[in-house]
Amino acid sequence: MIYLDHAATSFPKPPEVVAGVCNCLQSCAGNAGRGGYRSSIQAAELLYDCRAAAAKLFGAASPEQVIFTAGATAAINQAVRGSLRPGDHVLISDLEHNAVYRPVWKLAKEGKITYTVFPTFANDPSATAEKILQGIAERIRPNTKLLVCTHASNVCSAVLPVAKIGALCRRYGIRFVVDAAQSAGHLPVDLGALSANAVCIPGHKGLCGPQGVGLLILEQNTVLEPLLQGGSGVGSLDPEMPGDPPERYEAGTLPLPAIAGLHQALKLAEKRSFAAVRLREKRLWEALAGDLRAIPGVSVAAPQFSGAVLSFWSDRIGSEPLAAALDERGFCVRAGFHCAALAHKTLGTPRGGAVRVSFGEGSRREDVRLFANALREILLEL
Amino acid sequence: MPNPTNGGTCLLPVGTVTRAMHAKEVLAHGGIAAIVVRNDPAATGSGCAYAVSYACGREREVRRLLRAAGIRPYGGKRI
Numbered sequence: 001m002i003y004l005d006h007a008a009t010s011f012p013k014p015p016e017v018v019a020g021v022c023n024c025l026q027s028c029a030g031n032a033g034r035g036g037y038r039s040s041i042q043a044a045e046l047l048y049d050c051r052a053a054a055a056k057l058f059g060a061a062s063p064e065q066v067i068f069t070a071g072a073t074a075a076i077n078q079a080v081r082g083s084l085r086p087g088d089h090v091l092i093s094d095l096e097h098n099a100v101y102r103p104v105w106k107l108a109k110e111g112k113i114t115y116t117v118f119p120t121f122a123n124d125p126s127a128t129a130e131k132i133l134q135g136i137a138e139r140i141r142p143n144t145k146l147l148v149c150t151h152a153s154n155v156c157s158a159v160l161p162v163a164k165i166g167a168l169c170r171r172y173g174i175r176f177v178v179d180a181a182q183s184a185g186h187l188p189v190d191l192g193a194l195s196a197n198a199v200c201i202p203g204h205k206g207l208c209g210p211q212g213v214g215l216l217i218l219e220q221n222t223v224l225e226p227l228l229q230g231g232s233g234v235g236s237l238d239p240e241m242p243g244d245p246p247e248r249y250e251a252g253t254l255p256l257p258a259i260a261g262l263h264q265a266l267k268l269a270e271k272r273s274f275a276a277v278r279l280r281e282k283r284l285w286e287a288l289a290g291d292l293r294a295i296p297g298v299s300v301a302a303p304q305f306s307g308a309v310l311s312f313w314s315d316r317i318g319s320e321p322l323a324a325a326l327d328e329r330g331f332c333v334r335a336g337f338h339c340a341a342l343a344h345k346t347l348g349t350p351r352g353g354a355v356r357v358s359f360g361e362g363s364r365r366e367d368v369r370l371f372a373n374a375l376r377e378i379l380l381e382l
Numbered sequence: 383m384p385n386p387t388n389g390g391t392c393l394l395p396v397g398t399v400t401r402a403m404h405a406k407e408v409l410a411h412g413g414i415a416a417i418v419v420r421n422d423p424a425a426t427g428s429g430c431a432y433a434v435s436y437a438c439g440r441e442r443e444v445r446r447l448l449r450a451a452g453i454r455p456y457g458g459k460r461i
Contacts, residue, residue, distance in 0.1 A: 032399065033398070033399035033400070033432075035420070036419060036420025036432075041399075041418055041419075044399045044400075044403060044418070045403065045418075047399075047400070048399075048400060048403035048404070048407075051400065052407075062404060063400065063403070063404060064400055064401065064404060232398070233398070233399060233430060233432075234397055234398045234399070234429070234430055234431050234432070235397070235428045235429050235430065235431065236423075236428075236429030236430045237423075237427075237428050237429035238428050238429065242397070242398060244397060244398060244401065246398075246400055247398045247399075247400060
């Protein structure tokens with residue numbers, strides 16, 4: 001099997017991560033932040049150490065600003081829905097994943113907010129950051145309270161100029177939320193450098209942690225309405241959720257084994273050279289794009305961007321049957337619309353969507369060569 | 383405010399277990415050994431909370447370090 005679906009979830013997980021999960025399942029007794037007995041306190045220490053590692057890696061002011069969520073989607077929902085009030089206006093980009101688009105769309109459908117999609121010009125090779133910023137500035141209204149956008153697309157390798165967008169938002173007093181689902185672990189992600197109020201991160205993608213845990217990195221002065229209410233281990237006689245993060249946003253028991261694995265993943269990520277990661281991904285991307293361009297009838301989405309994600313389609317076979325044929329030859333890739341209708345529309349993919357190849361830690365040049373050969377064979381057999 | 387307990391140990395309730403862990407870390411960086419313990423709910427009046435426990439002889443430094451780190455005692459009063 002050759003695994004090329006790292007944008008969906010990374011595989012295989014590093015041995016340290018597997019060991020972290022297993023050790024916790026075997027030895028962590030007690031619910032963190034609930035009991036006072038020693039093993040419960042030890043479990044709380046494990047949580048704290050993971051928060052501290054995440055705070056260091058992602059530029060949070062303190063470990064308290066690191067909130068555990070079920071994943072990036074849960075973090076985005078908390079940041080978006082917890083920020084908005086009736087009458088607010090929201091800006092989102094035309095590359096958004098449904099994790100951003102659907103909560104915003106639903107709030108708009110309920111008549112609570114309005115939203116505007118700003119262009120990223122991801123299909124235009126001459127696009128610049130300034131053009132994107134101008135497009136945003138032109139769409140800001142007096143009641144624009146939030147801008148939420150992806151850092152890196154999950155359909156192509158476009159990376160938005162998030163630091164500049166953050167600075168623009170700061171200038172206009174607009175809250176800024178970054179979806180770092182495809183960038184965390186691949187690119188430097190720093191809350192302060194992005195001038196962001198919140199950054200939403202999955203544990204299981206670029207960080208190579210286990211599924212079931214994500215992070216909401218919250219700027220120190222940003223207070224959200226908690227989406228979940230329930231036990232927090234503090235102030236039990238008070239019907240309101242605690243005022244202080246992270247427990248304000250963490251009702252219920254946390255997935256300690258997943259967090260133990262994530263902690264190991266964060267320690268590995270801290271040692272990673274993002275420049276080296278980026279270079280390796282670009283080389284793989286360029287090699288694959290070169291092979292694909294040489295195949296008649298194959299198109300590559302947003303070819304001006306190279307990185308961890310490459311989507312393509314053939315004019316001779318739909319994306320799903322093509323991915324199924326690749327699966328028969330041992331390649332794991334994802335077809336369709338990748339939960340990103342806006343992005344596919346922006347990129348002009350055909351009705352059947354696209355096949356997405358995404359690289360991870362273990363991806364090699366040989367994988368690309370074998371993949372391109374298999375694709376050629378499949379298309380020849382049609 | 384800190385409650386002296388047996389053996390010259392003081393308790394300072396700070397609220398959540400994360401805040402208590404942070405307080406313990408701040409104190410450790412300041413050279414003060416502390417442990418995280420569950421606070422007696424009767425002491426705060428609003429239910430469960432966590433506290434840091436330390437030698438009462440370091441009281442003044444504890445207050446200074448936690449104040450500098452922005453950590454307030456549970457209930458919102460200034461240290």
